[in-house]
Amino acid sequence: MGDDSRPRRILADLSSALRRDPKIDEFDFIYCPEPVVNRSPVVLENHKLGLQTWSIKLLFNFVYNNLLKNTAAGKDLKSLHEFSCTVLLLNPDCYTVWNLRKELVTKHYIKAEDDLKLATLIQTKHPKSPETFIQRRWLLQQLFPSSTSTSSSKRTQPSHHHHSTAQQANGNSFHNQHHSNGTPAHPAGSASHPADAFELTERHRQVVDREMDACRAAADRYPSNYNAWSHRIWVLKEITRLDTGVLLKELESTKSWVKQHISDHSGFNYRYFLIKSLSCHHPHEDVLRIIHEELVFTSNLIENFPGHEAIWYHRRSILTLGRECLQRGCCRVSYTTPHTLDYVKRVESPNGVEMCEDISDTEPLVQGEKEWLLLKDFSSASSFPGPKTSTSSSSAKMDPVDHAEYAAYERSISCADENIGDALALLLHKEDLFMELLYKKCFKVDRPQLQRCIDSHKKWLCHVQF
Template sequence: MAETEGEVDVLVQRVVKDITNAFKRNPNIDEIGVIPCPEARYNRSPIVLVENKLGVESWCVKFLLPYVHNKLLLYRQRKHWLDREALVDITCTLLLLNPDFTTAWNVRKELLQCGVLHPEKDLYLGKLALTKFPKSPETWIHRRWVLQQILGQLSAVGRGSKQQQHYGEAEQPEAERSQQLSDHLSRTLHQEMKVCSDAACRYPSNYNAWSHRIWVLQHMAKGNIKVFHDELSSMRLWVSMHVSDHSGFHYRQFLLKELSTELSQTPPCIPTIMSSSQDQSSTVSRSSSHHHSHAQANGELPGAEAAEEEERQLGCTTVLQLFHEEMELCSDLIQSFPGHETLWSHRRHVFYLWHNLRKEHQQHCSSNGGVVPGQLKDSDSCPPEVGAQSSAGQGESVNGQRHASEPMEVDGASLPEPRDSKRLKRGVLLPGPPALPSEHSFVSGILERCSNPEQRRFALAYKKWLDTVIDREP
C-alpha cells in the first residue's frame, strides 16, 4: 500500500482513471457500493465491476476522497488548473463517494451550462449516488435544478417551433416535433418516479425522496389527471408493504387532494348519495329538469347542456370513488396490520379532507345561489348493498381478507368512463362516502375484537377526534 505523497498521488490518479474506464466499458451501471476491505490484498485495481454493479474497495477510500476533495478546492480557489475532462472525472469520483459536497455539484452546474455536460448525464450520476446515499439532500436539490434546465430547453424548443410555424417555416414536422417533446417529457417523468421509488425502498421514511416526487408532479405533470390517478393506483401496493412509512401515506394524501381539486373545478363538484336508489333518481331528475329549463330560457342547446351535466356527474362520481377506495384501503390495512399509528393518522387525514371538501362545496353553492342537489349529512348511512358492491372484485387482502386487485402498473389504472355517469342518472347506487356513523361503526368493530393494546389506544384516540373535532363543527 502506498505511503509516500508521490505514491498516493499516483495511486489516486489510477483509481480515478479506473472509475472513468468502468463507465466507458459499461454505460449501464445501475448501482454503486463500497466493498469492505481493510487493506489491499492483491496487486490489482480497487475498482470492481460485476455485471452492472460498481464497487470500490474500502481501503482506498481514505486516500481517494481527501485527494479529489483537495484537488477540487484548489481549483475553485484558482490555485490549481484542471481541464474540463479532468473536472468531469474528479467531480464524478467525488460525488459517488460523498454526494453532499455542494461545491462538486456547483462545478458540474457550470460545466452543464457551458455545454460540456449533458443534463441526462448528471441525472444518471445522481441516480447512482442515490443507490448508496438515498437520502442525500444535495443530490435531490441538484436533480431538481437539472430538471428545471430540461424543462427550460423543452419550452424554448416549443416556442421556437411556434415561431417557425408563424412565419411559414417547417410546418410539416411541427406535429412530429411536438410528439418528440411530449415523449421526452414522459420518459423523464417515468424515470424520476422510478428513482424516487428505489430511494424510498432503500431508506425508510425518506422525506427527501417523497418531497422530490411531489415536486416532479407539480412541475412536470400539473393538471394531468391521468398521471395523478395512475400514481395513486400504482402506490397502493407500496404502502401496503410499508405500513409504518408515513412519508408514503403523505404522498397519497397529496395525490388525493390534487385529484379532488382538479376534478372539482366545475361545480357541482361533490355528489350527494341518497339513502335509496329511488331518492337518488328523483334528485337527479329534478336537477336535470332545472338545468334543462334554465338552458331553454337562455337559448342554450339541450345537447350541450346534457354533455355539460354528464361531465359534471363524471367528476362527482370520480371524486366520490377516490375517497371511498382510500377509506376501504385504510380499513383493510388497519385490520390486517394492527397497532400502526401511521394508518390511523392517514385515515384521519382522508376523512378530514373529505369533510372539508363537502363543506366547501356547500358553502360555494350557497354563496353563488346555485341549486344544491342535496346535502351529505353525517347521519346518512351507507346501505348494505353499497359495501358489497364496492368491495366486489377487490380480491384478497394482504393478510387474507380483502385486497385491492387493481393492476399496480401505471398504465393499468383508468378513470371512470362516461357511461358511469349515465348509470348514475338511471339510479344505480354509488359507493357510500365517508360519514360519521360509518366511522363510529368501524371504530366500534375494532374495539370489540381488539386484542392489541396499541390498536385499542389508536382507535380510542380516533374516536375522541371524531367526537371533539368533526362532530362539533357546524
C-alpha cells in the same frame, strides 16, 4: 509523486469502469479493511460497481485536493469532470462540487441527462442526500425551462365552485376511464389546467417516469425519506403541472408501495397530496368516488395491520378531506337550487361559510342536503361510543340487532348504491361502526395496541373541528 501513484491507479480504474459500462445501476462500498496484493479495489460485476473500503479515504483526499487545485489553476474541464464525479460518489453532500457540475452542464461539456444518471447512481448509495435532489431539480429546469419557469406564475388558486364546461362534456369521467383500463383518463398531451395551455409531451412523460423510479428506489433504501417524497411532489407540480393522468397513475402505483411500507408516514402523506390535488380541479362526484375508495383501502390496511399508527393518521386526513368535499357539494347545491331554500334553515359556521342545518321531513332531499344530514353530528362525541368490549376473547359474532346497520355499512363500502355521495357520507358518519367491526374482526391481534389506536382515533373524532 510516489505517494500519488496508488490513488491515481484507483482513480483510473474507477473512471475506466464508469466508461466501460454505461449501464451501471448500483454503487456501494465493499467492506475490506486491508488491501489485497495486486488487486484493484474497484469491482464491476453485472452492472454493479463496488469500491473496497480501505481505499475510500486515500482516494477521496487525492481527488478532492486535486479538484481544488484544478479549480484554482484554470479549470481543465476533463479533469474537473473526472474529479467531481469521484468526489460525489464518495460524498455527495458537497454543494461546491455540485456547482462545478452545473458549470460543466452550462458549458455543454456534459449533458443534463448524463448528470441525472450520475445522480441516480449516487443515490443508490446515498438515497437521502439533499444536495443530490437539489441538483436533480436544477437539471430538470435545464431540460424543461418553459415548464418550470412559468408554472409558478401561471398556477392560480384552485376554485371549488367552477369547472370547465368543456371538461365536463368531454365524454366519460376521468375516474371511470382510469379504473376501466388502468390508464390515464386524459389523452396524451392533454392538460389538467386548460388556462395554462400546457402540453405534456412524450419526452415529459419519459423523464417524469425516470424521476418517479429514482424517488421510489430512494424511498425503498431509506425509510421516511422526506427528500425523495418532496422531490416527487416537486416534479408533479413543476414538470407535469399536476396533470390528471399522471396523478391517477401515481395514486394507483403507490398502492403496492404503502402496502409494503405500512409504517412509513411519507408514502401516505404523498397519497393525500395526490387526492387533495385531484379534489381541487375536478368534478365533485369523481373526487368523492376516489375518496371513498381510499377510505375502503385504509380500512383493509387497518384490518390487516391494526397497530400501525401511520395508517390511522392517513385515515384521519382522508376523513377530513371527504367531509370538506361533501360540505362543498352541499353548499353548491343549496346556493344554485332556489327551490330548496324553502326547506333549508341556514346557520353561520365559525369559519363564515353557510351550512345546511335542518330540512323538512316532508320534502324530498337533493343529494347535497342528504349528504349534509348524514354528516350533521360527525364531530359529536356522543356519536362515537367506540367498540363494545366482549366477555369472550374470540367473540367475532355480531349481535342480531346490529345486522341491518352492518348490512347498510357493508353496502356503503362496496358502493352498491348508485349515489356515491350517500355511500361516502355513510362511511364518514359511521366511523364508530368501523371501529366496532374492526375490534370484532381483529380478535387475534395484540388487543392492547389495537385498543390504544382506537382510543386515540376516538379522541381525535371527539375533538376535531371543521
